[in-house]
Amino acid sequence: xxxxxxxxxxxxxxxxxxxxxxxxxxxxxxxxxxxxxxxxxxxxxxxxxxxxxxxxxxxxxxxxxxxxxxxxxxxxxxxxxxxxxxxxxxxxxxxxxxxxxxxxxxxxxxxxxxxxxxxxxxxxxxxxxxxxxxxxxxxxxxxxxxxxxxxxxxxxxxxxxxxxxxxxxxxxxxxxxxxxxxxxxxxxxxxxxxxxxxxxxxxxxxxxxxxxxxxxxxxxxxxxxxxxxxxxxxxxxxxxxxxxxxxxxxxxxxxxxxxxxxxxxxxxxxxxxxxxxxxxxxxxxxxxxxxxxxxxxxxxxxxxxxxxxxxxxxxxxxxxxxxxxxxxxxxxxxxxxxxxxxxxxxxxxxxxxxxxxxxxxxxxxxxxxxxxxxxxxxxxxxxxxxxxxxxxxxxxxxxxxxxxxxxxxxxxxxxxxxxxxxxxxxxxxxxxxxxxxxxxxxxxxxxxxxxxxxxxxxxxxxxxxxxxxxxxxxxxxxxxxxxxxxxxxxxxxxxxxxxxxxxxxxxxxxxxxxxxxxxxxxxxxxxxxxxxxxxxxxxxxxxxxxxxxxxxxxxxxxxxxxxxxxxxxxxxxxxxxxxxxxxxxxxxxxxxxxxxxxxxxxxxxxxxxxxxxxxxxxxxxxxxxxxxxxxxxxxxxxxxxxxxxxx
Numbered sequence: 001x002x003x004x005x006x007x008x009x010x011x012x013x014x015x016x017x018x019x020x021x022x023x024x025x026x027x028x029x030x031x032x033x034x035x036x037x038x039x040x041x042x043x044x045x046x047x048x049x050x051x052x053x054x055x056x057x058x059x060x061x062x063x064x065x066x067x068x069x070x071x072x073x074x075x076x077x078x079x080x081x082x083x084x085x086x087x088x089x090x091x092x093x094x095x096x097x098x099x100x101x102x103x104x105x106x107x108x109x110x111x112x113x114x115x116x117x118x119x120x121x122x123x124x125x126x127x128x129x130x131x132x133x134x135x136x137x138x139x140x141x142x143x144x145x146x147x148x149x150x151x152x153x154x155x156x157x158x159x160x161x162x163x164x165x166x167x168x169x170x171x172x173x174x175x176x177x178x179x180x181x182x183x184x185x186x187x188x189x190x191x192x193x194x195x196x197x198x199x200x201x202x203x204x205x206x207x208x209x210x211x212x213x214x215x216x217x218x219x220x221x222x223x224x225x226x227x228x229x230x231x232x233x234x235x236x237x238x239x240x241x242x243x244x245x246x247x248x249x250x251x252x253x254x255x256x257x258x259x260x261x262x263x264x265x266x267x268x269x270x271x272x273x274x275x276x277x278x279x280x281x282x283x284x285x286x287x288x289x290x291x292x293x294x295x296x297x298x299x300x301x302x303x304x305x306x307x308x309x310x311x312x313x314x315x316x317x318x319x320x321x322x323x324x325x326x327x328x329x330x331x332x333x334x335x336x337x338x339x340x341x342x343x344x345x346x347x348x349x350x351x352x353x354x355x356x357x358x359x360x361x362x363x364x365x366x367x368x369x370x371x372x373x374x375x376x377x378x379x380x381x382x383x384x385x386x387x388x389x390x391x392x393x394x395x396x397x398x399x400x401x402x403x404x405x406x407x408x409x410x411x412x413x414x415x416x417x418x419x420x421x422x423x424x425x426x427x428x429x430x431x432x433x434x435x436x437x438x439x440x441x442x443x444x445x446x447x448x449x450x451x452x453x454x455x456x457x458x459x460x461x462x463x464x465x466x467x468x469x470x471x472x473x474x475x476x477x478x479x480x481x482x483x484x485x486x487x488x489x490x491x492x493x494x495x496x497x498x499x500x501x502x503x504x505x506x507x508x509x510x511x512x513x514x515x516x517x518x519x520x521x522x523x524x525x526x527x528x529x530x531x532x533x534x535x536x537x538x539x540x541x542x543x544x545x546x547x548x549x550x551x552x553x554x555x556x557x558x559x560x561x562x563x564x565x566x567x568x569x570x571x572x573x574x575x576x577x578x579x580x581x582x583x584x585x586x587x588x589x590x591x592x593x594x595x596x597x598x599x600x601x602x603x604x605x606x607x608x609x610x611x612x613x614x615x616x617x618x619x620x621x622x623x624x625x626x627x628x629x630x631x632x633x634x635x636x637x638x639x640x641x642x643x644x645x646x647x
Contacts (some may be wrong), residue, residue: 024117030087032056037063040121044243045071047119048087052167055080058087058097058107059167060125060138062243066264070167071123071145071245072138074107077168089117095127110136123147143167146219146246152176152211158248159187171314172252172280174198180205180229182221184252184273186282186391194346197252197281198273205229217244217256217270233271244270251297252280281346281391285316289343289392302373302389303338304406316388321407337362340402345392347375349383356380362403376401475549482551486515513548 022041030036030048037048046063049056050070057080059073084100093113096104112135114127124147127136139150144158144167152158155178160170171187181203189195200221202209208224211232218235220228233256237244241262248254256271277283277297278290284299285308291298301307301317309315339358350370355361361382365371368384375383377400483489485504494501499518506513 022118024089024119026089026091026093026115028089028117032081032083032085038117038119038125039063040119040123042121044121045119045123047125049085052080053165055082056085057081057167059143060119060123062123062259065259065261067259067266069259069267071147072125072141073143073167075105076143076161078105089114108136122149124150144170144248146211146213148213148215148244150213154178154180154208154210158254160248160250160252163250170250171282172248172250174248174254176209176211177203178207179203180207180209180221180223182209182211182232184254184280186252186280195281197279200230200232202230213244213246215239215244217258219246219256219271237270251277252283253277278393281393283314284392285314286388286390287317287392288313289340289345289394291394302392302404303340304404319407334408335366335405336408337366337403338406340394340404342396342398342400343392343394343402344375344398344400345389345402347383347385349375349385351384353382353384354380355382358401358403365403365405371405373402373404376403474547477549477551479551482515485513489515489517 024038028038030038032049037046039046042064044062044064045060047058047060049058050061050068057073057078058075059070061068061070081097081099086098087107088096088098088104090096093110093115095107095114095117097107098104108127110127112129114135115130116128116132118126118128120126123138125138126134129135139147140153140156142150142152142156142158144161146152146158152174154176157173157175160172161167162170169187172184173187174182174184175191176182177191182200183191183196184198185191185195186197202221205221206223209229210222211219212222213219214235216235216239217233217237218231219233220231223229237256237258242258242260244256244258246254246256254273255269257267258270259265259267275295276292277295278292283297284290287302287305288299288307289302291300299307299313304319304321305317306320307313307315308318339362351368353361353364355364355376356379358376361374361376364382365374365384370386371384372387373385373389375381375385377383379399477485482504485506486502487504489500489502491503492500493503493514494516499516501514501516504513504515505511
């Protein structure tokens, strides 16, 4: 009775606003800033908000003592909430966390709506349906603590916190297996023997074995028939004004704690699953190993490694040197092997050699690029391993020797050579870059000059608007262009001693032209081409075809004339040309009275001037079959002058 009175007084002094009630009705709510709680009848336990880091979390905790101890946490991995959040037992039977913005997060997941809730003196938070049947209770969903009268059922497990003040999921778990075995493992490992670091030895006891804690601190295993198959602790601890509980701590060891309710003070550990604080696997993270000094665990990094996060041992270790490229030839010069006596870790060997000397094991690992560490075990086996290494610890009872590959320190001479080598490489790289840049600039300018000063004259575009402008000098054609103009030299309109004249049409202007193709031997044809170019290019007369262009394409020689200057479609015969010349000479006699009138001259010209090549060269010079290459422009000019009877 005195104890109950003490609890009541202590609860009242702890929080004036705490509602001391057994039953919690629909519509009830809690907020952090009002310090309101749902208390058990004695006031020893409470359900509500508790302070964690920079905010608040929700759970069950011991409220009737000075040291508020959390025994169950809801949504333990969620971030703490601000003080304006509200815990609400809704009118439709849900327990939710409502934010200031109105968002709701369920705190418990009951199978049906609740009609009533209660906080019991055993520390169990319970939801009931309308028939007063339990539909959810915190005892069925433990976090890291087991309270008196609470059971850890088959398949359930306790998970350690990150630390005493950070209650999120840690790195160890205690599991009640379905085979009756109570076993401890690191988190995220299989439920198999290689990963276990504590076991009750009751495997095979059958399913539905439970872990139980009595008020006097007795921790034991019961089978499905209620038979005690093993006592883990003997119990018998005081119960008067004392509370006992079992907790899986952040270091991976589960302990039985006792607290005297009449005294202010910390919890006392009256029993622990092991006294070896390095027994839990993985306490030092990857590439670290655990050693015990003065009954306390200490983490050390492997040689050549440093902590990832200083002060956080579980973060593990990382290399403090740059791993050079390795091959069998330079392994000895780049790396060295460091020894660690009485050290073990998880055996994940990729190769096991039968060697009787540790030096041979070290050399074998040194010369193997895949080998980053090795265990020399039983004086005869060399177990090669790759990084990362985990579950490392020092075990003085073990004769194992661990060897780790470490980057060899660089001597001052090596540094100087590397520096000189690096400087030389930089000079070569810079020089090559400058030369390459210079060559690129030269190449770019060369391309520009070639494009604008060479390609511009290589070929005149077909559809150039000025291609056939008669006010300008004759333009150059390619043989393919003239072949296209004449339709493949299809329509012959004249023939001479040096070539044939064809009719053509310039597609861009629809202009009708005459194209003469020279057909004499190369040397003679070249001379004829030059003569005709020279003479016709200087000829300007309304009755003669004007030179519009030419083709001087490899062995092809062609002249392009204006058909509009031709008077007919017939071939100019020698007799016709003779008459033209005679009439012309007649019209230019010095004595005007001897000159013919137009009436007389016109009948004489019964044939028109035709074929600019025939009229301008061959007819003037003489016989059409002659091979003479006179090319006399003076005679042609005289003939043109004589034919102009209207002058």
